[in-house]
Amino acid sequence: MANKPIHVTSEIGNLQRVVLHRPGRELANMKAAEFEKCWIHDAFYLEYAQKEHDVFAGILRDAGAEVLYMEELLAEAMDVNPAARAAFLDEYMVQAPIPDPALVPLVREKLDAIENNRELVDKALAGMRVNELDLATGPLTLSRLEGDGLAFDDFVVFSMPSSYFSRDPIASIGTGVALHRMYHNQRNREVPFYKTFLTYHPDFAGTPFWYDNHSEAHIEGGDVLNINETTLAVGISERTEAAAIDALAQNLFWGEEPSAIETVYAIKIPFGYETMHLDTVCTQIDYDKFTVYPGMYDELHAYRLRKGDNAGEVAVDELDGSLKDILQMATGVDDIMLIECGGGDPVEASREQWNDGSNTLAIAPGKVCVYERNVVTNDELYKAGIELCVVPSEELSRGRGGPRCMSMPFARADI
Numbered sequence: 001m002a003n004k005p006i007h008v009t010s011e012i013g014n015l016q017r018v019v020l021h022r023p024g025r026e027l028a029n030m031k032a033a034e035f036e037k038c039w040i041h042d043a044f045y046l047e048y049a050q051k052e053h054d055v056f057a058g059i060l061r062d063a064g065a066e067v068l069y070m071e072e073l074l075a076e077a078m079d080v081n082p083a084a085r086a087a088f089l090d091e092y093m094v095q096a097p098i099p100d101p102a103l104v105p106l107v108r109e110k111l112d113a114i115e116n117n118r119e120l121v122d123k124a125l126a127g128m129r130v131n132e133l134d135l136a137t138g139p140l141t142l143s144r145l146e147g148d149g150l151a152f153d154d155f156v157v158f159s160m161p162s163s164y165f166s167r168d169p170i171a172s173i174g175t176g177v178a179l180h181r182m183y184h185n186q187r188n189r190e191v192p193f194y195k196t197f198l199t200y201h202p203d204f205a206g207t208p209f210w211y212d213n214h215s216e217a218h219i220e221g222g223d224v225l226n227i228n229e230t231t232l233a234v235g236i237s238e239r240t241e242a243a244a245i246d247a248l249a250q251n252l253f254w255g256e257e258p259s260a261i262e263t264v265y266a267i268k269i270p271f272g273y274e275t276m277h278l279d280t281v282c283t284q285i286d287y288d289k290f291t292v293y294p295g296m297y298d299e300l301h302a303y304r305l306r307k308g309d310n311a312g313e314v315a316v317d318e319l320d321g322s323l324k325d326i327l328q329m330a331t332g333v334d335d336i337m338l339i340e341c342g343g344g345d346p347v348e349a350s351r352e353q354w355n356d357g358s359n360t361l362a363i364a365p366g367k368v369c370v371y372e373r374n375v376v377t378n379d380e381l382y383k384a385g386i387e388l389c390v391v392p393s394e395e396l397s398r399g400r401g402g403p404r405c406m407s408m409p410f411a412r413a414d415i
Contacts, residue, residue: 006207006410008172009229009260011284012362013412015065019194020057020407021164022069023049026125029159038127039186040161042398049395053164056369056391056406063363063389068410070166071121074193077201078117084200085117091192092124096157097185103156106133121193127159163190165401166408167279170194171224173232174259176208178248183218183239208257210248217244222277222405225284227330229260229414235278236268245305249314253307264305265319265330279359279404282323282338285386286366287415290327291358291377292338294349302326339384341377348376355393359402363389365415369403371396 007016028046030038057067078085089111098104107128114120131152162168169190171178179195182188191213198204211219223235232252234245245266252261269281282292302319319326327336341358342349352374361369366386370378371393378388391403 006172006175006177006204008226008409008412009174010226010412010415012286012365013415014365015060015063015361015363015409015412017066017068017411018060018407018409019068019070019073019166020053021071021166022053022057023161023164024071024122024125026127026159026163027161029126030155030161034155034158037155037186038158038161039184041400044161044398045395049398052392052394052396053406056396056403059369059389059391060363060407063367065363066411070193070197071118071125073197073201073204074121075118077197077199078120080202081200084196085120087200088124088192088196091195092189095185095189095192098156100156103130103133106135107157109134124189124193125160125163127155128157130154130156132156158186160187160189162187162399162401163193164396165399165405166194167221167401167405169221170198170408171221172409173210173224173226173252174229174261176210176257176259178211178219178221178224179209179213180211180219180221181213181215181217181244182220188213208255208259210251210255210259211244215244215247217241217247219244219248220277221408222279225278227265227284230262231265231330232261232263233265233267233278233330235281236266237277239277242266246314249305250312253314254312262307263330265326266303266305267323267326268301280353280356281358282327283358283360283362283404284331285339285360285362285368285381288331288333288335289337289339289366289384289386291360291381292323292340293353293358294340294342294344294346300326304329337384339377339380339386341374343376343380345376352377355397356400356402356405359404361403361407371402373397 027044060067093108169180179191198207218241220239223237223240225233227233236242249264252259282290284290300323304317306315308315324336342352355373369389369391372390373393
């Protein structure tokens with residue numbers, strides 16, 4: 001495989017290379033009572049979700065993008081370098097919220113016994129239940145004898161059904177990536193899957209990391225928008241803290257391997273499920289067009305972080321204005337068009353926002369992937385001259401994330 005550097009300087013440049021995760025057993029490996037613990041909200045028809053995802057990948061390939069899969073890249077890294085396997089399992093175990101510490105060595109033993117690296121990746125995603133462990137060799141405790149704590153069919157390591165949303169664990173920024181500390185501890189285990197292959201895979205080794213996933217402050221990829229080569233926008237949201245943006249900007253401006261980013265716009269959005277990330281509020285789809293969630297037009301509070309003149313210096317300006325004002329300031333475009341989810345109708349907007357009507361993926365300027373089910377929003381986009389690549393979404397939409405959420409661009413053409 002040829003060298004695959006990271007190169008993402010916009011949200012709309014022709015998509016050249018993208019990383020996905022095709023949903024596997026982890027999407028259907030939990031009881032209904034376990035949905036919230038696993039951070040998923042519905043029972044999926046796995047085989048149909050996979051078919052829909054394959055259509056999505058096919059659309060990206062047909063548009064000229066090289067489609068890579070996280071699970072394959074991680075297994076390849078482990079095959080090439082045994083140190084990758086050990087590093088992955090070490091961090092996976094640290095991130096796995098195993099409720100009974102006495103079971104930790106038994107879980108590690110079970111994972112270590114899986115010789116095939118691709119099978120190991122699948123198992124790490126699917127989770128593990130108490131009845132899969134060799135409890136006869138485990139520690140004998142009073143609570144276990146009395147039947148307290150975990151039941152025989154309880155998870156000891158939760159399944160990872162949200163992992164097909166490859167946007168959140170990392171963010172491609174210029175020639176490097178940010179490794180995120182996720183808002184929900186359950187999703188933190190997604191980050192080592194990417195971190196390991198980016199560190200050990202021969203095609204990606206040496207990739208700069210602009211943020212450390214062991215940092216204190218939370219940040220997620222849905223809040224990170226690449227405006228151009230020197231400008232980034234990041235949402236201050238329920239999932240991304242201001243302190244994380246401070247640290248990210250410092251690393252981008254003044255890290256050991258500085259990026260080309262000189263300005264970061266931090267945009268504060270309302271906290272709530274319908275405004276989970278900045279990309280659920282607005283997503284760029286053309287040079288002068290954004291999809292937006294209605295109600296985001298009025299005054300917003302934002303900040304502009306700029307690379308200072310002296311080493312280590314970050315200048316911060318407070319900004320007030322409408323979303324359109326701030327986007328025009330960030331992009332340098334005089335007249336941004338904001339296309340409302342649901343056509344601005346409060347009922348349709350609420351329904352289609354629930355199914356990520358604003359969460360589109362640009363595969364070229366003015367050419368975007370959308371979910372089939374968001375018919376009102378899609379009609380508005382069509383009337384605005386946007387070319388639509390329609391993704392079937394009866395199952396995929398149950399995860400509450402759209403085409404942008406399901407994709408992590410690794411290379412785009414410059415605009």
